[in-house]
Amino acid sequence: MKILVPVKRVIDYNVKVRVKADQTGVELANVKMSMNPFDEISVEQAIRLKEAGICEEIIAVSVGVQQCQETIRTALAMGADRGIHVLHDGDIEPLAVAKILKELANKEGPTLIIVGKQAIDDDSNQTGQMLAALLGWGQATFVSDIQVEGEQVKATREVDGGLETISVKLPAVITTDLRLNEPRYASLPNIMKAKKKPIDQTSPADLGVDPSIRLEILKVAEPPQRESGVKVEDVADLVDKLRNTAKVI
């Protein structure tokens, strides 16, 4: 089978995000960018399926600015076989990305599309579900384990009360949660090899997708800050403060 893995370029998860003074967004200039951590888990899972002999080819896709090719190269260095870069300058929303991925899925014919459950920039948690809907495929979201069994994929999902197991008919969309796997680091030889792997470039227009924004961002502001509290002497002091000052117990 072929597996399609979308990878998003986001502010590195270790960077402290700063809101721009004019409140139009967050500061992106000279900020370290990396692959969305959930997408790394998706790439890793695809590679494991390839290593298990279930998958023949892994295609990494990224939608966005020219530098998204670096994100695709990271996926290639981890073990994806080729890349597709959908060049788009400016903001793009989950629905438009899902439409783009749908067109690519129709061209490439993957059996599985493994999507990170959410991107750590806009925290939407939408693209995988939207893509499954547009393709008319089944979905297994927030998965912590998957087993491909013939024409089905059996998935364990992380849900509010614990874990849930479902079976989804292939082809399907999977969205990955944190505990699915631990992504590997790319080795230096593999980073060198990845430079020779092909990346095709296309655009939303080439794919017939309108990338217009539906949600206008009016303002991006700092969240309200908590006032710093006090240190208590000992446990008795703590219980006293909780009972008599804060009155919460």
Place this chain on the structure above:
Amino acid sequence: MTILIIAEHSNTELGPATLNAVTAAKAIGGELEILVAGSGCDGAADEASKIEGVTRILVADSDEYANALAENVAALVSKMAENYSHILATATTSAKNIMPRVAALKDVQQISEISEVIDAETFVRPIYAGNAMATVKTSDSIKVITVRGTSFEAAQEDGGSASIEKIDASGDAGLSQYIGSELSASERPDLTSARIVVSGGRGMQSGENFPIIEAVADKLGAAVGASRAAVDAGYVPNDYQVGQTGKVVAPDLYIAVGISGAIQHLAGMKDSKVIVAINKDEEAPIFQVADFGLVADLFKAVPELDDELQKNGFTG
């Protein structure tokens, strides 16, 4: 303007998360209706009909909705969508699974996890794990929205008298099947709705040490949570996780034990009314958000806290 709220339920009972979505819907304004899609779900429908301020309960009672499979529920909701200005659900894992699918079927850009309603088209939502708040305005005619439960008080669960109407089911899409669940059995309150939460982090060192904070939790009638580090280390199951990628909680009192306070954890609990941190590292970032900080070895302080509560008459 009529708003449809998708009920969170277990067929026999309505989930408390539904009440937060009702409050958000009231802030938008208009007639409120609730969809209960389930199997043998009269119990949930009955409870929904009593929520204050709701006009009508629509019940789709059929086998294909028994386990809230996204393909089946989304097909039903998208069929009904044209009658509504807004479709809302509290952002539980179930709603997060279903709602984007509804949005895509209606060609709508969903608005995820709103924390504030400005007007019927404008909403505030956290981005970057709550490190920034975005005010967004939608141009879609149907608004598909998930609601951050902790940002909206629960609506009054009685005092209403909505009519209950059965609606036709949409059929089984045949794309997925429910196999089973392993739900954590607990006598303690639910993490997201508990008034007090006691959480443990990597400082707990082992799952075998969690009983010391469970003892404190039980004295206070609290839920037990954990940081991602503690969950990843295998100390406790995944559904204990408080944080941006786990559960977002905002109890009256949050006690963080042996938790350093990574950004992703703070995002899940910093809206709590009172925060207590117990950590031996006085430089730990958790102290920057704590109202009361105790710099101490948790293995000494937590049993002391247990005794102190006992002395003060907290027996659970």
